[in-house]
Amino acid sequence: MLTKKQLDLLEFIHKRVQRDGVPPSFDEMKDALDLRSKSGIHRLITALEERGFIRRLAHRARALEIVKLPESLGGKAGGFEPRVIEGDKPEATPPANALPVGHAAxxxxxxxxxxxxxxxxxxxxxxxxxxxxxxxxxxxxxxxxxxxxxxxxxxxxxxxxxxxxxxxxxxxxxxxxxxxxxxxxxxxxxxxxxxxxxxxxxxxxxxxxxxxxxxxxxxxxxxxxxxxxxxx
CATH class of the missing domain: 2.10.109.10 (Umud Fragment, subunit A)
Known part of the structure; x- marks a missing residue:
């Protein structure tokens, strides 16, 4: 079972992708859910991933794959086709030892x-x-x-x-x-x-x-x- 905030975030991402073909930025997610910082968004995304509703793709910059939707958002068994969506790029300068991931094997x-x-x-x-x-x-x-x-x-x-x-x-x-x-x-x-x-x-x-x-x-x-x- 999802909390209200988790459900609100999943619905917001889903609607934006359906409307624009691209996901909202982390700042837009934060504002939409009236959170003070993006760390709260990260926690919600982690919770959604743990519950099997989304999947983060490690080899693409903040990409998300929507795996399923709850019935309250129109989801049903076998009736939802996952879609890869691109998130915003990291805002902070990577540390000196970090290497860009890109699309490498x-x-x-x-x-x-x-x-x-x-x-x-x-x-x-x-x-x-x-x-x-x-x-x-x-x-x-x-x-x-x-x-x-x-x-x-x-x-x-x-x-x-x-x-x-x-x-x-x-x-x-x-x-x-x-x-x-x-x-x-x-x-x-x-x-x-x-x-x-x-x-x-x-x-x-x-x-x-x-x-x-x-x-x-x-x-x-x-x-x-x-x-x-x-x-x-």
Whole structure:
């Protein structure tokens, strides 16, 4: 069962697409539902997606596919044909590590859990599920995997809590690379990598976090950052 706001948004999108052939912008959705911010629209769209009424297409900029309509909006079993609609483009400038998705072919990567961008957490374990990423995001040879970022220590380079980072497996890194580092075979963290003699410095991109300096035998590079995915 949909809430009134969810039903109002679905009806507004449906009517605009039927009338104009294009969906309303997020600002228009916000104004139509008398919400204070677009974050409320994002929550409603997520709720509609979870309930199977719409589907977001990750490889197209804020595209929505209407999967079904409730009976109150004229929907019936087998009587509604899904239609892809294009939403407005992101207003904010993408972070430096984000790559444009465009219409590139997609690749499936295993999501290997969470990686700490803050205080190190448990080492990477097993894949929970796969995520689709643009094929042109996969740089160089070797295996790739994805991780969900937890924490804010890398916000200075545009990596936020909740982002998905794409990692190319490698055991070597150059100074300044952003890497997945395994500390003492127990903790995994996402940091800038610097080598100074026999010591390894793991540097955050947030002044609230101190740089960790460890003996080289206590740090193993697990991969290097090659891309970033953010859901708006």
């Amino acid at each position: 997609l690749a499936e990567l295993p999501l290997m859990g969470r990686i700490a961008a803050g205080v190190p957490i448990e080492a990477i374990a097993h894949a929970s599920h796969n995520v689709a990423v643009p094929g042109d995001m996969l740089s160089g040879k070797g295996n790739h995997y994805a991780l969900e970022v937890k924490g804010d220590s890398m916000i200075g380079v545009g990596i936020n809590d909740g982002d998905i980072v794409v990692i190319r497996e490698t055991e070597v890194a150059d100074n300044g690379d952003i890497v997945v580092a395994l500390v003492e075979d127990q903790e995994a963290t996402l940091k800038k990598f610097y080598r100074n003699g026999n010591a390894i410095a793991l540097e955050a991109a947030n002044p609230a976090y101190e740089t960790r300096v460890l003996p080289e035998d206590k740090v193993r590079v697990q991969g290097r950052l090659v891309g970033l995915i953010r859901t708006y």
